[in-house]
Amino acid sequence: MKQYAIGIDIGGTTVKGAIIAGDGLIRRRMRVPTDTSLNGARILETVITIIGRLIEQEGGSDHVFGVGIGAPGFIDRDGTVIGKAVNLPGWEGMQLCRPVKERFALRAVAANDALAMTLAEARFGAGRGVADMVCYALGTGIGGGIVTGGNLHHGTRGMAGEFGHVSIDPGGIPCGCGQKGCVERYASAPGIVYWAREICETGRVEETDFVRIVRAGGDAVTAKLVYEFVNRGDPVARRVNEFVCDKLSRAVGITINTLAPELVVLGGGVMMAGQVIVDTVRKHLPKYSLPEMLKTCEVRAAELGEDAGVIGAGALVFDAAGKG
Amino acid sequence: MKQYAIGIDIGGTTVKGAIIAGDGLIRRRMRVPTDTSLNGARILETVITIIGRLIEQEGGSDHVFGVGIGAPGFIDRDGTVIGKAVNLPGWEGMQLCRPVKERFALRAVAANDALAMTLAEARFGAGRGVADMVCYALGTGIGGGIVTGGNLHHGTRGMAGEFGHVSIDPGGIPCGCGQKGCVERYASAPGIVYWAREICETGRVEETDFVRIVRAGGDAVTAKLVYEFVNRGDPVARRVNEFVCDKLSRAVGITINTLAPELVVLGGGVMMAGQVIVDTVRKHLPKYSLPEMLKTCEVRAAELGEDAGVIGAGALVFDAAGKG
Numbered sequence: 159m160k161q162y163a164i165g166i167d168i169g170g171t172t173v174k175g176a177i178i179a180g181d182g183l184i185r186r187r188m189r190v191p192t193d194t195s196l197n198g199a200r201i202l203e204t205v206i207t208i209i210g211r212l213i214e215q216e217g218g219s220d221h222v223f224g225v226g227i228g229a230p231g232f233i234d235r236d237g238t239v240i241g242k243a244v245n246l247p248g249w250e251g252m253q254l255c256r257p258v259k260e261r262f263a264l265r266a267v268a269a270n271d272a273l274a275m276t277l278a279e280a281r282f283g284a285g286r287g288v289a290d291m292v293c294y295a296l297g298t299g300i301g302g303g304i305v306t307g308g309n310l311h312h313g314t315r316g317m318a319g320e321f322g323h324v325s326i327d328p329g330g331i332p333c334g335c336g337q338k339g340c341v342e343r344y345a346s347a348p349g350i351v352y353w354a355r356e357i358c359e360t361g362r363v364e365e366t367d368f369v370r371i372v373r374a375g376g377d378a379v380t381a382k383l384v385y386e387f388v389n390r391g392d393p394v395a396r397r398v399n400e401f402v403c404d405k406l407s408r409a410v411g412i413t414i415n416t417l418a419p420e421l422v423v424l425g426g427g428v429m430m431a432g433q434v435i436v437d438t439v440r441k442h443l444p445k446y447s448l449p450e451m452l453k454t455c456e457v458r459a460a461e462l463g464e465d466a467g468v469i470g471a472g473a474l475v476f477d478a479a480g481k482g
Numbered sequence: 483m484k485q486y487a488i489g490i491d492i493g494g495t496t497v498k499g500a501i502i503a504g505d506g507l508i509r510r511r512m513r514v515p516t517d518t519s520l521n522g523a524r525i526l527e528t529v530i531t532i533i534g535r536l537i538e539q540e541g542g543s544d545h546v547f548g549v550g551i552g553a554p555g556f557i558d559r560d561g562t563v564i565g566k567a568v569n570l571p572g573w574e575g576m577q578l579c580r581p582v583k584e585r586f587a588l589r590a591v592a593a594n595d596a597l598a599m600t601l602a603e604a605r606f607g608a609g610r611g612v613a614d615m616v617c618y619a620l621g622t623g624i625g626g627g628i629v630t631g632g633n634l635h636h637g638t639r640g641m642a643g644e645f646g647h648v649s650i651d652p653g654g655i656p657c658g659c660g661q662k663g664c665v666e667r668y669a670s671a672p673g674i675v676y677w678a679r680e681i682c683e684t685g686r687v688e689e690t691d692f693v694r695i696v697r698a699g700g701d702a703v704t705a706k707l708v709y710e711f712v713n714r715g716d717p718v719a720r721r722v723n724e725f726v727c728d729k730l731s732r733a734v735g736i737t738i739n740t741l742a743p744e745l746v747v748l749g750g751g752v753m754m755a756g757q758v759i760v761d762t763v764r765k766h767l768p769k770y771s772l773p774e775m776l777k778t779c780e781v782r783a784a785e786l787g788e789d790a791g792v793i794g795a796g797a798l799v800f801d802a803a804g805k806g
Contacts, residue, residue, distance in 0.1 A: 232774060241774045290637055304741070306628075306635045313614055313742025314778045320739045323772055328651060328732055335772055337735075408652055411661075415644045416740055417628070418637025448647055448659055450556060450565045454638045 160223045163475035164212055164264075166205055167271065167467030168192070168229040170246060170298070173201065175208035176465075177216060178472030182282030184465060186215055197248025198239075202257055209262060223479040224265030226471035227254050228274030234315045237268040267474045269316055271295075274470030275425060275460075276303025276319065277310045281473045283461040284423045291421040292413055293460065294321055296406075296428035296435075300342040304417065310477065322346065326408035344405035347381035347428055354384050354398045361397075368392040385431030403438035410439060410457070411446025418451050425460025433459060484547045487799035488536055488588075490529055491595065491791030492516070492553040494570060494622070497525065499532035500789075501540060502796030506606030508789060510539055521572025522563075526581055533586060547803040548589030549582050550795035552598030558639045561592040591798045593640055595619075598794030599749060599784075600627025600643065601634045605797045607785040608747045615745040616737055617784065618645055620730075620752035620759075624666040628741060634801065646670065650732035668729035671705035671752055678708050678722045685721075692716040709755030727762035734763060734781070735770025742775050749784025757783060 162185065167174040169192060176187040188208050193200040205227065213219045227233075230249070232240040237255030255266035269277075276293035285291045289308045295301040300322030304311040311318050322342035323335050330339025343349050357363065358372040368387040372379050387395030410422055424436055436459050443452055462469055486509065491498040493516060500511040512532050517524040529551065537543045551557075554573070556564040561579030579590035593601075600617035609615045613632045619625040624646030628635040635642050646666035647659050654663025667673050681687065682696040692711040696703050711719035734746055748760055760783050767776055786793055 290635075290642075304630075306630045307633060309631060311614075311630045311741070314744050314775070315742070317742035317772075317775055317778075318614075318740070320742070320772060320775070323739045324736050325732065325770060326652065328770075336768075337770060337772075408649065412648050412736060413740065415647045416642070416737065417635070418639070418641035418644070420638050444660075446649060446652075446661060448641075448644060448661075451638070451641050451644070454641075 160221055160479070162216070162221050163223050163472035164209055164225045165468035165471030165475070166208065166225065166227045167274070167471055168201060168205065168227065169271070169467070170230065173204045173208060174468050175205075175212055176468040176472070177212050177222075178469055180476065182278070182469055182473070184468065186212055187468070188212060194246055198246060198252045201246070202252070202254070206257060206261055209258065213262065219262060219264060222264060224267065224475045225258050225262070226274070226474035227258070227266065227268040228271040228467050228471040228474075229254060229268065230271055232315060232317045233268045233270050235312060237266065240315055240317070265475065265478065267478045269312065269474055270301065270319070271467055272301030272319060273303040273310060273312065273316065274474060275466040276305060276423075276470065277473045277477070278462050278466040278470030279423045279425060279460050280305045280310070281476075282469055283466065284458045285421055288421045290417065290419045291423060292319075292417060292419050293423040293425055294410065296345060296347075296424060296426035298347055298427070300346050300426075306417070321409055321413060324409045324412055326405055326412075341405060341409035345402050345428070350381040350384055350398065350402050350428065351379055353401055354379060354395075357398050357401065358394060363394045363397070366392050366394050368395045381428050382430065385434070388431065388434055399434065399438055403435060404442045407439050407442035408446050411443055414443075414447040414451050414455050419455055422455060422457045423460050424457065425466060429459055484545055484803070486540070486545050487547050487796035488533055488549045489792035489795030489799070490532065490549065490551045491598070491795055492525060492529065492551065493595070493791070494554065497528045497532060498792050499529075499536055500792040500796070501536050501546075502793055504800065506602070506793055506797070508792065510536055511792070512536060518570055522570060522576045525570070526576070526578070530581060530585055533582065537586065543586060543588060546588060548591065548799045549586070550598070550798035551578050551582070551590065551592040552595040552791050552795040552798075553578060553592065554595055556639060556641045557592045557594050559636060561590065564639055564641070589799065589802060591802045593636065593798055594625065594643070595791055596625030596643060597627040597634060597636065597640065598798060599790040600629060600747075600794065601797045601801070602786050602790040602794030603747045603749060603784050604629045604634070605800075606793055607790065608782045609745055612745045614741065614743045615747060616643070616741060616743050617747040617749055618734065620669060620671075620748060620750035622671055622751075624670050630741070645733055645737060648733045648736055650729055650736075665729060665733035669726050669752070674705040674708055674722070674726050674752065675703055677725055678703060678719075681722050681725065682718060687718045687721070690716050690718050692719045705752050706754065709758070712755065712758055723758065723762055727759060728766045731763050731766035732770050735767055738767075738771040738775050738779050743779055746779060746781045747784050748781065749790060753783055
């Protein structure tokens with residue numbers, strides 16, 4: 159009886175694969191460093207290798223519904239990569255599903271990695287049982303996904319959920335996308351580092367340990383470092399957190415007013431910082447969303463952490479299988 | 483055989499009713515001035531009267547699936563009015579469906595009027611055959627609705643689609659909702675009048691006929707008047723249009739980046755101005771949305787005009803009947 163899905167999560171540094179059970183639990187897993195040479199062709203080889211190994215370990219593919227792939231960039235419903243993915247040069251135009259179908263005679267589906275993460279949280283994580291929710295993926299960039307009436311909203315060519323490019327300040331700093339004031343410039347990991355530097359270097363601040371480290375500069379200054387100091391109570395790091403979460407709340411408030419979700423899930427690498435981001439966003443949200451909507455909308459941290467990618471990729475398969 | 487729906491559109495000045503055929507065409511129609519006395523109770527009486535007459539004219543309710551009601555404010559899925567509707571004092575807490583069900587033994591469904599309008603355009607208007615679209619209703623306020631995968635997205639308690647309260651400038655003018663810079667303050671009919679006055683009275687502008695009329699002030703200054711002069715080529719009125727549509731484009735751009743729709747429909751009373759608003763919004767949009775998304779997203783004027791309300795209310799019934 160078919161009961162499992164293979165989930166693949168292609169990231170800028172690692173390709174992860176897992177066999178996912180129908181309850182979202184991981185049965186087996188594997189990870190291989192991402193080889194970005196040869197314009198993405200090597201990545202597809204890695205994907206094929208991982209799938210082969212997982213099937214081998216499982217003793218065949220008889221119990222497998224199919225393969226789901228989550229990857230950076232816009233991914234069309236047929237598995238074609240549209241537009242550029244910053245971390246993966248040459249990724250544009252790749253076809254992710256066809257090679258998998260041809261090699262393993264299995265159903266293959268693909269989606270943007272933040273959409274996959276959203277589906278994982280909706281089916282098996284912080285959003286279990288919630289019909290209308292959104293998920294923000296706070297990482298190197300900011301992505302996201304939307305669930306309406308229990309279904310993942312892919313949007314045209316799978317592009318929905320680009321919360322990172324919601325402009326929260328039309329006079330704000332320019333973004334690589336051509337717009338100004340995109341929330342990604344404030345609340346992604348590099349955004350947090352940028353504003354930590356701004357505040358420590360040009361603001362009038364007391365000289366805390368945090369400020370000394372930031373002023374010394376270099377690679378030591380990461381979003382992780384900022385939030386270590388936030389959680390330790392450093393007043394300047396806390397100011398950075400307030401600044402960043404105020405900007406993030408503007409985008410989240412707009413999302414709430416647009417979609418009236420029951421739940422906003424905050425996930426991605428930045429959320430390793432923990433509950434403080436959820437609490438600070440909640441504090442600022444009343445300025446940026448309609449009171450009636452906020453009353454019925456929760457904000458919660460994601461639950462599946464780094465596994466959300468493979469679990470969500472698996473969930474794409476279960477969804478596709480359920481719909482025939 | 484059941485084949486018709488009764489659509490009711492409750493507005494601040496008129497209650498409209500119609501019998502809608504399965505192809506969206508209006509078979510019969512009726513309108514009665516809105517009586518806002520007695521905290522909304524009179525409105526419900528009017529609704530009951532209209533339904534009764536339409537059934538009578540139809541020779542009975544044998545062919546009628548049910549009654550759909552579109553009304554201002556947030557309307558819960560069970561027909562309860564949540565929160566205030568500015569034009570209808572005492573409207574909050576009303577139950578719209580129960581009296582209809584009790585009186586006529588017909589299915590009754592209700593939704594916010596902008597959601598109903600969106601569904602009308604999606605099923606029978608500018609969005610026929612489009613799976614993922616949004617509709618902006620530009621009128622006394624700005625409302626809207628979202629269709630994902632062919633289904634109207636109601637959101638929690640029917641509150642989705644509050645595009646009017648998307649903030650397009652966090653330092654902008656305060657809105658009655660408690661936020662700042664809501665796009666409703668710029669591109670609703672009163673918003674357009676406000677900015678026409680601002681530009682004519684405080685800006686450095688040449689003294690055109692338009693400027694003279696606006697400076698004379700009074701009730702003569704309406705959004706309709708502004709757009710009459712825009713369409714006549716008055717340079718200052720055109721400046722007002724550019725200003726207003728630039729702000730509107732910011733909100734539309736955010737909606738596009740969020741949902742990746744195939745289509746944005748602009749409707750509501752303000753759109754009586756015609757194609758000029760669509761064209762100006764299109765011109766400004768590249769500043770405010772991701773190029774890949776904009777490439778696959780059209781902007782079009784609504785097609786159903788003032789009938790969208792009753793047709794959409796009828797469409798709510800067809801949708802509910804289709805889902806059992």
